[in-house]
Each structure stands twice: as C-alpha cells, then as structure tokens.
Amino acid sequence: MSAVSDKQCRQVVGLASRRGRLRWLIPGGFFSLFLVPSAVQHVTEAGSLPRAVLIGAVFGGYGAAYLVAPPLLWPRPVWVKIVGSVAHLALGFGLLALFGQDSLILMIYAMGVAAVMLPVPWAVLVDGAVLAALVGWTLATDTLAVHGGELVTLLSVSVSLVFMGELVRTVVELRAARDEVARLAVAEERARFARDLHDVLGHSLTTITVKAGLVRRLLEAGADRERAAAEVREVEQLARQALTEVRATVSGYREASLVAEVAGARAALRAAGVEPVLPHAVDDVPAALQPVFGYVLREGVTNVLRHSGATRCEVRLGRTWLEIRDNGPGGTSTVDSLGAGHGLEGLRERLAAVGGTLEAGRLPAGGFRLRASVPPAAEREAAPAAEPRLGLA
Template sequence: MSRLARVFTFGGTDDSPARLRRLMGMSLGLIYLFYPLSDVTDGRVSGAQAVWRVIALAVFVAVYLTVVLGPRDLDRHPRWMFALLGVATAMGAAFPLLFGSSTWLALAVYLAIVYAMALQPRRALLAIAGMAAIVVVDGNLIGADGDMLWTLLLQVVTLGVLFMSVRNTRVLIDQLRQARSEAVRLAAAEERLRIARDLHDLLGHSLSLIVLKSELAGRLSEQASPKVAQEVADIESVARQALVEVREAVTGYRRRSLADELDGARAALAAAEVAPTIRTADTPLPADLDELFAWAVREAVTNVVRHARATRCEIELSYDEAGAVLEVTDDGRAGPYGKAPGGGAGSGLTGLTERVNAAGGTVVAGPVTAGTGFRLRVTVPRVPRVPRVTGTTGPGLTRTPDADRLTA
C-alpha cells in the first residue's frame, strides 16, 4: 500500500500517516477559527489590540494542534496532554471576556470536539456540558446575541456527541485490530503445536522401526546371513517414508488412514518379534474418527515396540451406536517407563489425549495386572460430549491405579 493510500485509509503501520490524515481532516475546520480575527480584518480593532488577538489565536491553535496530533492511544493519554487541555480550556473561557467579542465563543466548539475525542464517554459528556456552560456564561457577560448563543450551544452539543461516536468507532477499530492480531498469533501457535505433535508421532514410530531394523541387520551381519541386504533395504524404505511423512505433516496435507496404520502396526510388531493380533468390528469409521484412531494405533504400537518387551500384542477396534472403542493390550512389563523428564505423561500420550479430548472422548492407560501387561483404551462416543478429566497424568487423561507406564 502506498503512502498516499495509507493517508486516506485506516491502513499503515506507523503513526505518521495517521497524523497527516488527522491534520488534513482538521484543516477545513480550522478555517472557522479565523472568525475571531474578523474584528481585525474589518478594521474595527487595530494597533496593539490587533497584535494581541493574533498572538492569542496563534497560541490557541498551537495548543489545539498539539493535543489533536498527540498520541493516538485513546485510553492512555499522557499527563502533559491533559495539562494542555486545561490550558486550552482556560483560553477558551478567558478570551471572549478579555477581548469582549462573541466571535471568540467559537473556541468552545473546538474544545468540545477535543474532549469528545480524548475522554471516556461519561467524562466527555461532562466536558461538553462544561463547554456549553462557558458559552452561556461568557455570552451573557459580554452581551452576545441570543440567536448566536443558541447556534453555538447547538454546535457544541451536536458536534460533541458526533465526535464521541467517532471516538467509539476508532476504539472499536483498534480493538478489532488487536483481536485480529491475537487470532493470528493463536493460529500460529496452534499450527506450531500441531506440527510438533505430528512430527513427534511420525518420527517416533518410524525411527523406532529403523532402530529395530538396524539392530536386526547388525545381528544378521555377525551371522553372515543373506537377509542382511533385505533388512538394510527395509531401513532405507522406512527412512524414505518417514521423510515423506514429515514433509506432508509440515504442509498440513497428511491424513492418517486407520487401515494403513493397522498394516504398519502389524509389520512393526513383527519386526520387533511381537506376535500381533488385530480384530476390528463394524468398520470403516467416519473420516474424522478414522484419522483419530489411526494416530491412537500408531502411538500405542510405538509404545509397545519401544518399551514393553512384550511377546504378544492385541489390537481391538469396535464401532457401534454408542461410539468407537480401541484397546491395545500387551503382555510386557507394566512400567515405569516412557515418562517425560518431569515424571508426567510423555508427549506422545499427551498429544493423543489432546486429540481424543477435543473429539469428546477419553483415554485410559494402565497395567493389566500388577507388574504385567499394559492396556491403552480410547473411547469416543458417537455424540461428542465434554470429557471428564480424572487422574493427573495429562489433560483429559484418565489414569487407572498404578498406571506408571506411559509413552514417551
């Protein structure tokens, strides 16, 4: 946007165009401030009195412009501005009496406008009433014409109320800008959180599989097994796929497929020498639940592969009128492992819980029996509800007694 365009719009990132715009808007109104000089221009006043009137009007205009072109923060004006307002008010009340001319009563109109723009509505109304009182009192003291007094009173009130509306509009515009900036900031923060969470889930699963494949390839190489080449090829394939998934997650185009995740879970468990058992009922799921439970399967299987030291893993998924339920159970050790450094839930389970919680569901994690096995249960009702949070392992996470084994 060009500088000239910013002058005539509410755009612009600095205050200079705003001040120039305000100055241009006031320039037409300032013409009426020269009415007090009519006594000088028509020759009724000359000499020293004429000089003093010109100086007085110049001082008032200087103070008026300083206040109007001051800081735009309508609710946090500096103290010096209110001091200048006091000086301008004193001049507006004293000059009509000092020079004995009703034309100087027009200063009260400008002061009413300034107060309407500078003060909160209640205080602005009191200030406008004060300006109206100055017009009435000074006008009666100098014997001003009655019609002129009524005209000035009408201008003080109407213009004061009008510019109070202008001020309120400016306040609303500023608040709208702040709200828009805050919305942009929150959206950026949410997107960063999404990327961080997706990268953790994607890389945690893929890198775990790479580690397993690498360890297996190392053992086979010691035995001079012909399967080494195949395992190395698998490592390369998984690494390439992880790179693709990271790119897709960053761009926001990736959508988790439950069927693909179940296939990947079967392969990852087999590579870790864990016998998989997968049972599904009444699937496929709706698109939103399909993606959610795909993440749940990936997180649960990653936990089993990394930490459980299990020999068997069962994955059961059902979907009926009540909703969808996923259970992942292994016969490995019950914990504690996979905790975050602070002792709470790891970021993987926390991220999964946040997703399930947002869908109105719950996550329950805990050992199957004392010291043996671990179960992760994800439940999402068909009709979303506000989940109840019990336990202390993470937002929206329900932890069963002695549930110490959490994912990283």
C-alpha cells in the same frame, strides 16, 4: 483501554508515523485557518501592545493545542487525555474571557478534540459540563436567544465527534483482534505441523531402528542372510514411506489410516520381538473416527517399542474407543505419555477436536494402558452421513 491497545491504536491510526501525522495535520491545519481571521482582527483591535501579545499568545496556544493534541494524546492513558483536554478547554475559556460571548463558536475546537480523544463516558461528561456552563452563562445574561444557534452547533458537532471517536476505537480494536486471530492461527499451524511431524517421524524412525537392529543381529550371527536382506528391503521401504509422509505433512494433506496403522503395528511389533494381539478388522469404527484412532494406535505402538520393554502388546478396538495394553515394566513410558511434549499430548488435542478423551497409566497387574474414547453423542456429531466399510483380512 490497556497500554497494548493504546499502542495498537497509535499504530493503526498512524499518528506515530510521519504519514499518520500528515493525515491529521492536513485537515487539522485546514480547520485551524479559520482561527486566523479572528485572531488578526482581535490583535489589531487590541489597543495596546501587551493586550495584543496576550491575545496572540492565547490564540496561538489554542490553535497549536488543536493541532498537536490528537497525535500526542491518543496513545496516552485516559487521565493524561483528560488533563490535556481540560487544559485545551481552559484556553478556550480564556478566549471567551477576553472577547465575550461573541466567540462562543471558537469553543468547537477544544470540545471537538475532547469528543474524539476521550472515551465516550468522559467525553459526554466533559463536553456536557462545558455546554451546560455556556448555556448557564447565556441564561444568566439573557442572551440565549442570540447565541442559541451557536450552542446548537457546539452540541451537534460534539455529539458527531463522540461517535466518530468511538468508531475509530472500534476499528482499532477490530484490527487488533484480526491481528491476534492471525497470530493464533500461525501458532496453531506450527503446533499442528510439530505434532504431525512427531507422529510421522517418531513411529517411522522407531520401526526403522528396530528393524536395523534385527538386521545387525542377523548379520553378526552369520545366519539367515536372506531374512537379513528382506529386512533391509523393508527398512528401505519404510524410509521411502516416511519421506512420502513427511512431504504430505508439509503440504498439509496427510491423514492417518487406521487400516494401514494396524498392519504397520503388526509388522513393527513382530520385528521387535513383541507378540502382537491386534484386531483383524476396523469395520465398526466410524469413518470420522478412524484417522484419529490411527494416530492413537501409531503413537501407542511407538511408545511400546521405545519405552516399555514389553514382550506382548494387545490392541482392543470398539466403535468409539481404542485401547493399547502391554506387559512391560513401563518405566519411561509413563513420563512420555503424561509429559508435555508432542506425543500423547498431541493425541489429546486430536481427540478433543472430536469430543474424545485420552487415558494413560500403569495397570495394577503390571504393564501400561493407553485408552482413547469418544462419547456416543460426539461420535454421532462427527460421523459423516455415509460411512465407508474398511477392514483387514
């Protein structure tokens, strides 16, 4: 497992926290109590103080390792776990060297820790080697029949704990994956919100700026005050509409309407002095593609108004494609179209969701072209069973 996964394991199991240590120390301490009678018996039967001290030290180290090994080894690299498990097993073999085969069952503590802590291949290898050594020892001393039940117990407990350790690791990975999915969902929602906010405010503020400039020129010329007042009313209406769309975006219920975007594009282009050549109807566009094409039209017209310096803008529309052309120099529109911001990069993401693609670049004869297209197969998959017919008069 990686370092990040190990850290997540430690956090999930809770061994790094006081509560997590208590969760392990309570059952671990309980099972360690079974070592006490055997330790007391062997210490009292030692026969000499040095031997009694040695027996007490081995038992104490063996029991302490059983208690502290899981909290200390779980978040560590595999090689550290292997070294710790082998050291624990060495203490167990020390007990066998002191007391003989009558203490075989005591190996269950060290073998159990290795089974839980180590990855499955290493757990099988380490505990399998220990069990093979014990079987070989009983065979060599012709005591297999006497201690066969203890060996079977060691085998069954070790196998069970191997599966338990793997289950714990699986649960940890699933929780880590759940956390990662949640993190990605939050990031995606932030990207969606930024993209929608850009689409709403970029177009609305550009149109408001254009109309405000027109009002300023009309007032400075001192003529046609009625038209200036009408443009101011439209600016007020646009501002209110932008506020409504921002609120809808925040609540997540906003969808672009291709019909409304065509009408809005015509008004914005005319206010900026750009000749609009727009389709009069959107009937042929499937309902499933109209929202994304509406976003494409909004962003394309916004770029024409802000960057192109064009005097003419033409929008062509097919069943599965939409194309916007202008005749301007297109100096900075190329940068905006192909950059990494929320503009046309956001449109690429929207089109990718319905299997479509976006093309943007200069035209050989001058001007700039933006084309969104969806393959017919993808359009059939995205289209609902019944498509409403929408159009413009």
